[in-house]
Amino acid sequence: MTTLTLSSRSSGDVAVDALVVAVVSGDKGASLAPGHGLPRRTVTHLGSVIGDLELAGKVGEVTTLAAVPDIKAKVVVLVGVGGLGTGTPDAEALEDVRKGVGTAVRGLAKKKKVAVVVPGTSAELVAAVAEGASLGAYAVSKAGTTSTDAVESVSIIGPADAASRKAVKRAAALGEAVAYTRDLVNLPPNLLYPESFVDSLAARIKGSKVKLKSYDMKALRAGGFGGTVGVGQGSANEPRIAVLTYSPARPKATLAFVGKGITFDSGGLCIKPAAGMLTMKCDMAGAAAVAGAVLAIAELGLPIAVTGYLGLAENMPSSTAQRPSDVVTMRGGKTVEVLNTDAEGRMVLGDCIALASETSPDAIVDVATLTGAQVVALANTAAVMGNDDAFRTRVLDAAEAVGEAMWPMPLPKELRPVLESINADMAHKGGAEGGMLTAGIFLSEFVGEGIPWSHLDIAGPAFNDKGATGYWPKGGTGFGVRTLVGLAESYV
Numbered sequence: 001m002t003t004l005t006l007s008s009r010s011s012g013d014v015a016v017d018a019l020v021v022a023v024v025s026g027d028k029g030a031s032l033a034p035g036h037g038l039p040r041r042t043v044t045h046l047g048s049v050i051g052d053l054e055l056a057g058k059v060g061e062v063t064t065l066a067a068v069p070d071i072k073a074k075v076v077v078l079v080g081v082g083g084l085g086t087g088t089p090d091a092e093a094l095e096d097v098r099k100g101v102g103t104a105v106r107g108l109a110k111k112k113k114v115a116v117v118v119p120g121t122s123a124e125l126v127a128a129v130a131e132g133a134s135l136g137a138y139a140v141s142k143a144g145t146t147s148t149d150a151v152e153s154v155s156i157i158g159p160a161d162a163a164s165r166k167a168v169k170r171a172a173a174l175g176e177a178v179a180y181t182r183d184l185v186n187l188p189p190n191l192l193y194p195e196s197f198v199d200s201l202a203a204r205i206k207g208s209k210v211k212l213k214s215y216d217m218k219a220l221r222a223g224g225f226g227g228t229v230g231v232g233q234g235s236a237n238e239p240r241i242a243v244l245t246y247s248p249a250r251p252k253a254t255l256a257f258v259g260k261g262i263t264f265d266s267g268g269l270c271i272k273p274a275a276g277m278l279t280m281k282c283d284m285a286g287a288a289a290v291a292g293a294v295l296a297i298a299e300l301g302l303p304i305a306v307t308g309y310l311g312l313a314e315n316m317p318s319s320t321a322q323r324p325s326d327v328v329t330m331r332g333g334k335t336v337e338v339l340n341t342d343a344e345g346r347m348v349l350g351d352c353i354a355l356a357s358e359t360s361p362d363a364i365v366d367v368a369t370l371t372g373a374q375v376v377a378l379a380n381t382a383a384v385m386g387n388d389d390a391f392r393t394r395v396l397d398a399a400e401a402v403g404e405a406m407w408p409m410p411l412p413k414e415l416r417p418v419l420e421s422i423n424a425d426m427a428h429k430g431g432a433e434g435g436m437l438t439a440g441i442f443l444s445e446f447v448g449e450g451i452p453w454s455h456l457d458i459a460g461p462a463f464n465d466k467g468a469t470g471y472w473p474k475g476g477t478g479f480g481v482r483t484l485v486g487l488a489e490s491y492v
Contacts, residue, residue: 102471
């Protein structure tokens with residue numbers, strides 16, 4: 001795990017393997033960012049390099065230099081962070097800094113010690129640099145091993161005031177939580193299945209303030225979790241529901257996070273085509289994000305009570321698998337007709353949302369790689385739906401502040417009739433039209449009366465099967481963790 005520290009030492013005096021310095025774009029061309037603290041001769045040299053190479057300061061533009069005057073670092077990495085402007089940077093500018101720094105640090109894999117210079121003096125910039133560095137330092141582990149490619153330590157060179165120290169501590173907690181989330185998503189499905197997922201959680205919470213409860217198949221049947229049982233009954237790896245609880249004294253709010261945890265989705269009897277299964281180990285990314293968020297909130301000691309409900313199942317075809325037209329009874333008593341076994345995530349989520357509602361939290365958020373329709377409509381931008389416009393806006397504000405792209409979507413009442421069934425209280429899906437929205441409408445049926453609820457469909461941004469970019473590695477991205485943490489912080 002990469003360690004993150006704050007240092008107020010002069011940039012030129014830091015003896016590290018690489019020193020990352022920001023380059024900003026402007027009307028008169030690119031230049032070094034202010035507040036760099038570099039020696040005068042170094043500034044002159046780097047200014048010449050920027051001019052000679054015609055650097056633009058474009059976000060993620062990386063140039064590596066050796067033998068820079070008056071610098072103890074072995075190499076200096078110039079990275080573009082876009083235009084910071086004057087005054088306090090806005091959310092977009094801060095995200096550009098995160099992406100730029102993340103790109104630079106990600107490219108320094110296998111370096112032991114790295115330092116990053118904050119391009120200014122505000123705590124907001126310190127936070128953006130620290131978060132970009134922490135997220136960018138991640139390296140994917142080979143299956144069943146610990147990665148040796150990640151940067152060992154990152155020193156943030158900037159002001160050492162209380163706000164900056166707090167920002168770096170927060171970034172370190174977020175980085176660790178996102179790394180754990182990514183690790184879970186990247187594990188192959190023969191190593192990560194419902195039982196081993198629970199085992200990982202049990203090992204992870206040791207020494208923390210988080211408690212774990214798990215429902216096995218016997219408890220799921222006894223508890224009326226028909227959706228989860230139905231999805232998981234076709235697999236040799238039985239389903240689980242894991243409940244993570246963080247309960248500080250005198251909490252200012254009580255939140256419930258629900259995560260879809262399909263550790264592999266073959267489609268069940270409605271089997272996917274072969275190409276459609278290639279990334280289906282990531283269908284548990286919502287549950288992983290919920291786990292990471294609860295751990296980070298506990299690590300930061302936020303005065304917010306949070307419970308994470310992880311619906312864990314493996315969707316496989318077999319002689320015991322559920323069939324299209326089966327009717328199951330969900331937690332809380334609603335009966336549901338299953339029309340397509342490849343629309344399984346909403347079933348485990350329905351059970352978990354109903355369970356979460358029983359404790360009457362102040363709000364519920366569910367996170368899921370739920371529909372292909374989300375990817376078609378919004379690509380890598382997540383969708384946010386819900387039963388309360390003010391709460392949906394609160395979630396969106398948290399997402400914008402942390403740099404996770406989300407788009408508000410409606411839940412049109414006129415689409416509800418497509419979920420009617422003559423055999424059950426409701427069918428679990430409609431037709432192809434508005435599939436992302438009807439999935440959300442289905443989930444809304446399990447939310448307790450009067451509880452604000454939002455549904456995050458993260459099917460697009462949860463897994464990056466293309467090239468690494470910014471602070472996103474290839475594979476699991478850890479998307480959603482920072483939004484959930486930011487949402488909890490909004491109640492403080």
